[in-house]
Every structure is written in C-alpha cells, then in structure tokens.
Amino acid sequence: MTSSTCPFCLHGSQRRRAGERSRMSSKVTSATSQKKGTSSATSQKKGKPSKTEKLRLQKEEEERKQREEEEAYLLAEQIEAARLEKERLEREAIERLEAKQLEHREEELGEYRLLIDEKLEDAARWKKDLRTRAKWDRYMLCDGSPDPSVCQEINTFMSLWSEETKEDFQSVLNKSNQVLRLIEELEFFLHDTPAEDLPEGDAAQYAQTVQQLQNLLQQKFDEATEHLLKNAAALSDIDTGNMQNVIANKNVKLCIWANLNKNPRFRGYKFEEEGISFDLPKPLALSNIAVRILHTSYDHLSCQSPTFQPHIREAEENKAEETLRPESGIEEWKPTEEEEEEKPEPGNVAAMEDDVQSEGRKSTLSSMSQREDPEKGAEPQENHGAEADQTTESQPGDITEGQPPSPVQDQPTPNDLLEDDVVDLRQFLSLGGVYYFDVLVLPPQCKQVNGWSMVQLVEGGLQNQPYPQESLLSTSLGLSLQEKDLEGLSSPPVGVSIKVPNDVIFFEEPQVARWDPESKNWKTDVIMSRSYNMEQRLLSFKMDAFHTFTLFQEAYLNMPYESWELKPNGMNEVSLTVTSAFTDIHLEIKDDQCRLAAVSSTDGDLSALLGKWMSPLSLRDAMKRVGLNFFPAEDSPKYVSVNKKSEQVEKMAYKEMALLSPSFALGWSKWNLNCSHEQIVVKVRECRDSSNDDDWSLYLLSPLRTQRLKISESDDTFSDDLYDGSEFHSTLYHMIKDYSSPDAIDRLKHSHHLFVDCVHQLLSMTKVLTYS
Structure with a gap:
C-alpha cells in the first residue's frame, strides 16, 4: 500500500523548522550581544580599577615584601651565625696551636740553640784562636819586616826609611810593596777583629799608623821623583830632545815627561803602552817644567775626606726596643698577653718605601744635576715615641703606624750639608785608583865636570809649578812684556786622556772628580769637556789646572736586587x-x-x-x-x-x-x-x-x-x-x-x-x- 503525505501537514512541518531556526538565530544573537557586553564591562573594569581593588593589590605587595625581608633577615642571621661559628672554630684551632707551640717552645728553642748558636759560637772561638795563632806566627816570622801592630817596630821602620835619601824610583817601588802589605795587615786587624777583642787604644794606634805609612809612602815617591828629574838630561830622548820615562809595578805606575827641548810648538805627549796622554797648555811650552802622572791602584786620599765615614744620628743608634726574640739567649723570650691577643694581619706596605727612600740616586757628579737643598731633603718625622709604642699594636697594612720608627732629623748630618760639587763618598765609589797629575819645577840638572858629578841643591825639595799664572810666559822667556800683552795672555785648560783600567767595571760612563787638598774632598767643579769612548774605554776631559783626580761610579747601581x-x-x-x-x-x-x-x-x-x-x-x-x-x-x-x-x-x-x-x-x-x-x-x-x-x-x-x-x-x-x-x-x-x-x-x-x-x-x- 502506497502512503501519501498530506500537503497541509508538510507545510506545517516546514513552518515548524523555520521557526526553530529563527529561535536559534535569536539565541545566538542574544548570546553574542551578552558576550560583547560582558567583554566591554571587563575592559572597562581593567582600565579603571576600583579603589577596593587598589587596596587589595597594595596589601598583597606589602605582604610579599615583608615575607622577602623576613626571609633575607633569616638568611643573613644564618650566614652570620655560620661565619661566627667558623671564626670561633678557627680561633679555637689557632689557640690550640698556639698553646701547643708554647708547650714545646722551650724544647724547640733549646734544640735550635744547639744547632745554630753553638755552631756560630764555635766558629767565633775558632776565629779568635786563629787570630792568636796568626799573631804568634807573625812574631816568629823573623823575615826582617816589622810587625805593624807593635808600635816600637813600626816606628823604627818608618824612621829609618825616612832618613834614607837619594833613592831611585825603582828602589822606592820595591819598598812600596812591603809598605802596602803592612797597611793591608793593619786594616785587616781593624776590620776583622771584633770590637770587644780590640781595645780602643789599639784601634786608634793602628789607624794612626796606617795614615803615617800612607803619608810616608807618598813622601818617598816625591823624593824619588826629584832624584829622577835631576838626571833628566842624561835620560833625554834623542828624537824629541825631552825626557819621557815610565816606571811601573803592579801597584804603581809613573809616567813622567821633562821639558828639556822647550819647543814652542809642543802640544802634548802620549804614553802609548800605558794609554795616558796630556795636552800641555801653550804658556808652559817654553817653561822649565816636568809633567808627572803617578797612577796608584790604591786610594789613600778618600779616607781623609769627611764624607768617607758614615754619620749615623743618635736617634737612629738609640732605636726603640722592639718586643722581639733576642739575638742571643733566644730561649728567654716570653710572649705577653697583649701580643697573644693582638695578632698582626698581613697587608700591603709597598708605600713604606717612600719613607726610607732618599733623594733617589741623585748624581752629584753629573753636570746636569744639582743636589737638593738640605732643608728639602728627608722631612723630619715627629712623635717617634708614640710610633715606637704602637709598633706591635698597629696593623701591617697601615702606612704610618705599621712602620718602624724613623730617626729624628733635627740636626742634619755633615753629609746632608755638602756643597753641590762635593762628592759624597757614602754614595759613590772610587774605582781604578788615583792619578796624581802634577806640573813640577824642573830642578837643576846634574853636570859632569872633570869626572865629577855636580848638582845645585835647592831647598824645599820637589816643587809644583804654579798654573795658571799670568806672568808665567814672560818669566820663562826672560822678557818684559807690555801691559797690553799681559791683558791678552790666557791660561787654557789642561787636557787629559786616560784608558780606563780593564780590571774595574763601569756600568755607566765613568765620572771624574779632582782632589781639593784644603777641604780634603773630591770635587767636580773644574772638570770640563768630558767624553767617553765605551768600546775603547777611553776617557778624555779638561781641567783648569793640574789636579789629582780619580774616577767614580754610583755605589748602589745594583741595589735594590731583583x-x-x-x-x-x-x-x-x-x-x-x-x-x-x-x-x-x-x-x-x-x-x-x-x-x-x-x-x-x-x-x-x-x-x-x-x-x-x-x-x-x-x-x-x-x-x-x-x-x-x-x-x-x-x-x-x-x-x-x-x-x-x-x-x-x-x-x-x-x-x-x-x-x-x-x-x-x-x-x-x-x-x-x-x-x-x-x-x-x-x-x-x-x-x-x-x-x-x-x-x-x-x-x-x-x-x-x-x-x-x-x-x-x-x-x-x-x-x-x-x-x-x-x-x-x-x-x-x-x-x-x-x-x-x-x-x-x-x-x-x-x-x-x-x-x-x-x-x-x-x-x-x-x-x-x-x-x-
């Protein structure tokens, strides 16, 4: 059976479905409108928070900060407690170690003294016995040489030698070796013998004997030079007509030239093998003179200078006593309670150098440098008594309190008041010996008459020729110059050239200074036109006159060590x-x-x-x-x-x-x-x-x-x-x-x-x- 649908029913169904769709559309539209309204309200709320919301947010922020502070405080307390606990444990450990050290201190110091102090004491006794045996061996030597430590023997030796006359230079050279050994022997006594074993009177006697031997040796060189110059004519050179001679041993070298020819065009002479030459000033070319260069490997002049010996201030000698372990009797030292409580902490004291550093290698010898004014030197430091008391209490890192007390400089030492041209022998070393550079009056020559040797005797011995002297040229020529000629007469400087001895080391260019016999100082005031050839070790310079000179080098070039x-x-x-x-x-x-x-x-x-x-x-x-x-x-x-x-x-x-x-x-x-x-x-x-x-x-x-x-x-x-x-x-x-x-x-x-x-x-x- 075939079913059929009623048109009216189908139409009704369609109308129902259309209504449903309409209602659904209305719901969606309403929901969308509602959602838009809500979103608009929320946006409005976020853009403009209410007062209540602000208070709530502020309260939450305060609570958060308070919680963070409480947490940080608790953490800091924990860290501090841990630190204190660590320090306590370390302090207890240090105290245990200190107590253990003190417990064994006497035992350790006793063993230490057996090891080192007794070794040094045994060495001191051995050296004392050695000096006693050496003195006995010197007494038993019996070789004809005097014992310089015995006053009678050395005085007899000097008296007999001074009475000898007409010795030639070679004889004096041979005798000089013995004299230098005697001087060296006495100086060794002074330096090697401890102060407690050398009476003050003996030390003064040895020093006086050394000076007397040095003076006597130079006196004999002068006498032998005079004796040599009296026979200059007999020793003259055929080619030049002058006398030039060299006599030397390992300690002394004599280079002497006598102006016998009197050539007005003579300018100077060079001793080739010795590496020594001089320029003769024109006013002396026609003079009756001789030039002597006596080079000694030793220096007997510097010890006469006021700057030779150190000048230590009394305040520095009387230093504040430090709480230290004594050098001797080390076992007697005991730490105090303050020292146990106050342990010095390490620090940086590199700035300490500023207080002990001096003028910093100022070269007195350099023509470009000037010695600072003594008042601008090391600044006086005050309150040394307080500093001495605080030495053991101050921290090492403190530049002022942690340093040892410095000497009070209320009174400047003689070395602080030196003139600009005076060489400070505490700062500079004399090297290469001394050059005695002299122009001498040529004594009357020995003449042979009928087989007899005749010589005119002149009182006063060897005499220096004055230079510069304005009337020198007129005297030598035997002429009477006009006043206008004297006005034009000049005294040119004296030129010298020497080869620096090979057995000394100069790390810098050698400096030159001349000896001032009045002040007994080495000075640089008249040294001019200095030049130095490092490869040939040749030093040339000029002086206003003939002076004794020597070479200097700064003593502390190699200090401080690296x-x-x-x-x-x-x-x-x-x-x-x-x-x-x-x-x-x-x-x-x-x-x-x-x-x-x-x-x-x-x-x-x-x-x-x-x-x-x-x-x-x-x-x-x-x-x-x-x-x-x-x-x-x-x-x-x-x-x-x-x-x-x-x-x-x-x-x-x-x-x-x-x-x-x-x-x-x-x-x-x-x-x-x-x-x-x-x-x-x-x-x-x-x-x-x-x-x-x-x-x-x-x-x-x-x-x-x-x-x-x-x-x-x-x-x-x-x-x-x-x-x-x-x-x-x-x-x-x-x-x-x-x-x-x-x-x-x-x-x-x-x-x-x-x-x-x-x-x-x-x-x-x-x-x-x-x-x-």
Whole structure:
C-alpha cells in the first residue's frame, strides 16, 4: 500500500523548522550581544580599577615584601651565625696551636740553640784562636819586616826609611810593596777583629799608623821623583830632545815627561803602552817644567775626606726596643698577653718605601744635576715615641703606624750639608785608583865636570809649578812684556786622556772628580769637556789646572736586587745567586771560604778575582774595588729604596737560613714586600734527586712564631692563612722539619760550624731580605 503525505501537514512541518531556526538565530544573537557586553564591562573594569581593588593589590605587595625581608633577615642571621661559628672554630684551632707551640717552645728553642748558636759560637772561638795563632806566627816570622801592630817596630821602620835619601824610583817601588802589605795587615786587624777583642787604644794606634805609612809612602815617591828629574838630561830622548820615562809595578805606575827641548810648538805627549796622554797648555811650552802622572791602584786620599765615614744620628743608634726574640739567649723570650691577643694581619706596605727612600740616586757628579737643598731633603718625622709604642699594636697594612720608627732629623748630618760639587763618598765609589797629575819645577840638572858629578841643591825639595799664572810666559822667556800683552795672555785648560783600567767595571760612563787638598774632598767643579769612548774605554776631559783626580761610579747601581736564591751544591757547599738591574753575580761558599764564581755581564777583565777563594770580608773588599758593590752599609737606606724590616727579625732569619742551607734551597718571594716590617716571607724547597724546581713552599717568620702559608707565589693577593694541616713552631727549622726527609735534617745536624758561619756572614753582608 502506497502512503501519501498530506500537503497541509508538510507545510506545517516546514513552518515548524523555520521557526526553530529563527529561535536559534535569536539565541545566538542574544548570546553574542551578552558576550560583547560582558567583554566591554571587563575592559572597562581593567582600565579603571576600583579603589577596593587598589587596596587589595597594595596589601598583597606589602605582604610579599615583608615575607622577602623576613626571609633575607633569616638568611643573613644564618650566614652570620655560620661565619661566627667558623671564626670561633678557627680561633679555637689557632689557640690550640698556639698553646701547643708554647708547650714545646722551650724544647724547640733549646734544640735550635744547639744547632745554630753553638755552631756560630764555635766558629767565633775558632776565629779568635786563629787570630792568636796568626799573631804568634807573625812574631816568629823573623823575615826582617816589622810587625805593624807593635808600635816600637813600626816606628823604627818608618824612621829609618825616612832618613834614607837619594833613592831611585825603582828602589822606592820595591819598598812600596812591603809598605802596602803592612797597611793591608793593619786594616785587616781593624776590620776583622771584633770590637770587644780590640781595645780602643789599639784601634786608634793602628789607624794612626796606617795614615803615617800612607803619608810616608807618598813622601818617598816625591823624593824619588826629584832624584829622577835631576838626571833628566842624561835620560833625554834623542828624537824629541825631552825626557819621557815610565816606571811601573803592579801597584804603581809613573809616567813622567821633562821639558828639556822647550819647543814652542809642543802640544802634548802620549804614553802609548800605558794609554795616558796630556795636552800641555801653550804658556808652559817654553817653561822649565816636568809633567808627572803617578797612577796608584790604591786610594789613600778618600779616607781623609769627611764624607768617607758614615754619620749615623743618635736617634737612629738609640732605636726603640722592639718586643722581639733576642739575638742571643733566644730561649728567654716570653710572649705577653697583649701580643697573644693582638695578632698582626698581613697587608700591603709597598708605600713604606717612600719613607726610607732618599733623594733617589741623585748624581752629584753629573753636570746636569744639582743636589737638593738640605732643608728639602728627608722631612723630619715627629712623635717617634708614640710610633715606637704602637709598633706591635698597629696593623701591617697601615702606612704610618705599621712602620718602624724613623730617626729624628733635627740636626742634619755633615753629609746632608755638602756643597753641590762635593762628592759624597757614602754614595759613590772610587774605582781604578788615583792619578796624581802634577806640573813640577824642573830642578837643576846634574853636570859632569872633570869626572865629577855636580848638582845645585835647592831647598824645599820637589816643587809644583804654579798654573795658571799670568806672568808665567814672560818669566820663562826672560822678557818684559807690555801691559797690553799681559791683558791678552790666557791660561787654557789642561787636557787629559786616560784608558780606563780593564780590571774595574763601569756600568755607566765613568765620572771624574779632582782632589781639593784644603777641604780634603773630591770635587767636580773644574772638570770640563768630558767624553767617553765605551768600546775603547777611553776617557778624555779638561781641567783648569793640574789636579789629582780619580774616577767614580754610583755605589748602589745594583741595589735594590731583583731576586736572589741560595742553593746547596753538596756537603758544606752552597751557591748564592743575586740578580740586579745591571748584572747577575754567582757566589760559591765552601767550608769557611767563598769566591766570585761568575758575573753575567761585564766590560772589564776580572780574571784576577774570579774563582779566587777568600774570606767573606776579603771577598767584599775585592768586589767593591772592581765596581761590584752588593754589600750595603749601615747608612745605605739613605740612598737606596729598601724593604725595611726589623733588625732583630732579619738577623734571626739569616741565622736560620744559614742553618738550613746544606739541605734546602731558599729564595726571594714577592710577598716579602706585602707583610709587615716585623714579618719576613721566604720560599723554601728541599733539594733532593726527585725534587722539582717549582716545588717551593712559603714560610712566614715573625717574632712570635713561624708558620707555613697557604698561598703560593703565583697567587694574586697576600694572606697569612695557615697551610692545611700545618702547625705553629718557634723556629723555621722546626717548621720545615715537619715536611722534610730524615736525610735532609741529618745533613743540617752534621754541617760544619765554619761553613754555617761563612754562609751567615755572606747573607748578613748582602742583606738579601731587605735589599730585594
């Protein structure tokens, strides 16, 4: 059966569906409108928050900040508590280490004294016995030479020699060698004998005898020169008609020329082999004169100068007593409560150099420089009493309070009041000997008459020819010049050219100064037209007249040192290498003697010195004579920037370094500049077959104790923190003993006392801890 749909019903269905769609569309439109309205309301609310919303947000922000502050406060409290706890633990650990050190202090100091003090005392007794034996051997010598220490013998010798007349120059030269040995013997007595073993009266007698021998020697040279000039005609040269002669030995060289021909065109003469020449001023060409250049390898004039001896102020001599371990009787030192509570902290005291640095290598000899006014020199420092009291309490990093008290300079020393042209012999060294440059009146010549030698005797002995002198030319010609001729007469300067001796070292151009017999000073006031050929070592200059002159070099060119290292080479053998701005020196020590083994750069011939074994005092004098001054004096801080350290701490350090030298290498540390003046930092490593050259450890020495440092040489900042697991000890020996092999310690105990004393002397003379 086929169904059919009613049209009316279909139409109704369509109308229902259309209505539903209309209603759905209306709902969507309404929902969209509602959504738009809500969005508009929300946008309006966000753009303009209400007052309530603002208060709520502000309250939330305040609560958040309060929570953060509370959390930060709690965290800071925790950090501070941790820090305080760490400091407490460290302080307790330090106190335990200090208590342990004090507990074993007497034992360590007793063992230290057995090792080092007894070695040095044994060496002192041995040297005293050696001086006694030498005196006895001198008495038993019986070689005809007088004993210079016996007043009667040396006076008899000088009296007999002074009475001898008509000695030729060669005889005087031969006798001069003996006189110089006597002078050297007396000077050795003065320098080598301790003050307590040399009575003051004997010292004054030796010094007076030295001066008398020096004067007598120069007197005999003058007499022999006069005797030689009386026979100048017989010794004249056929080619020139004048007399020129050279007589020399290893200590003295005489170059003499006599004007016998009187050639008006004569300008000068050169002694070829000796490398000495002079220009004769024209007014002297026709004069009856002789020119003498007497070159002595020694210097007997400088010791007469007021600037030769150091002038130490009384305030510096009477230094404030420091709370330090004494040099002798070291076991008697006890720390005070204040010292236990107040431990100095490390700091940088590099600015300390400004207080001890002097005028800074001012060259008195340079024509371009002028000595500063004494009032502008080192500024006086006040309140030294307060500074002395605060030395142990102040921090090392404090530039003013942490420094040792400086000497009061209320009264300037004689060296501070020198004239501009006077050479300060505390700052400059005389090298190459002395040149006695004189123009002499030619004495009447010896004549042969009927087989007889006849000579006119002239009172007064050898006489100097005055120069410059206005009427000199007219006198020599026997003419009467007009006044207008005298007005045009000039006195030209005297030219000199010398070859600098090969056995001395000049790191800079040699400076020249002439001797002023009135003030007894070396002066630079009349030196002109100086020139120097470094390759030929030829020095030329002019003077206004004939003067005694010498060459100078600044004494402290090689100070302060750049670095140093003390290294063992075998049993009772070590080497000391010191590096300076100009050269490096290598010293070797074996048993009780030392030598200069090598010099890195030099323009001289040191074959007479290199490799020669001698005592430390003899080596010091020999090196200074050739221009290698690595030995500061007591007043050297006036001229050199030094790393000022406490004198007692420095002396203690040199003793301990000498004790350790047979087994350990010790060297310069940059941190020694950054600790206080009562502390010293050295680097140490044990020398054995398996040791590494970079295996250095740093140790801090102070009056209270010695400790190993945690820092290394390559670190950026200084710290006195203890090395992990280390302890405090009273001496460096016991500190290093904790990290050393038994063989190394055994070598220290069996080292010879004379060797240890020799190392100690050399370290004390070079002062490597304060001049590096």
